[in-house]
Amino acid sequence: MVMADEVNNNPFNISGVTALFQVFDMPQSLNFYRDILGFKVIMSSGEGDDVDWVLMRLNDTELMLNTAYEKPNRPQSPDSLRNDWHNDVSLYFGCPDTDDLYAYLIKKGLKIKKPEITGYGWKALSLHDPDGYRLCFHWPLQNA
Secondary structure (H helix, E strand, C coil): CCCCCCCCCCCCCCCCCCEEEEECCHHHHHHHHHHHCCCEEEEECCCCCCCCEEEEEECCEEEEEEECCCHHHCCCCCCHHHHHHHCCCEEEEECCCHHHHHHHHHHCCCCCCCCEECCCCEEEEEEECCCCCEEEEEEEHHHC
16 A cells, blocks of 8 residues: 655644544443543543533544533434434544454454455454444554
């Protein structure tokens, strides 16, 4: 795979990017991202798990979660039409140990498929979070 040289013609100091996911059930999402995947809550809109917003970090990766509904307006169950659009969103994480991650997640009770070799020469473990957002943990085969 050919990788482009890093060229920055921008005079501004811009670094990093953080995704924001709208989630239906914050405690359930925190259980997934914090308790299973290992993200740490860096900032939060309140105390405990039943909050409206969090900023999380795992190594050099940040992710924000925000409740999709304010508590008085939250429906009893997620809107399936809204969640269908979540499958259009994918986050790709660099992960050289996809087989170890797979074994760990299976032990945590997740029902997921084994890592696969992609058409672009990477080993990838794909899964969905509780809200249907796609997460892919992958690494180039020549570097594995």
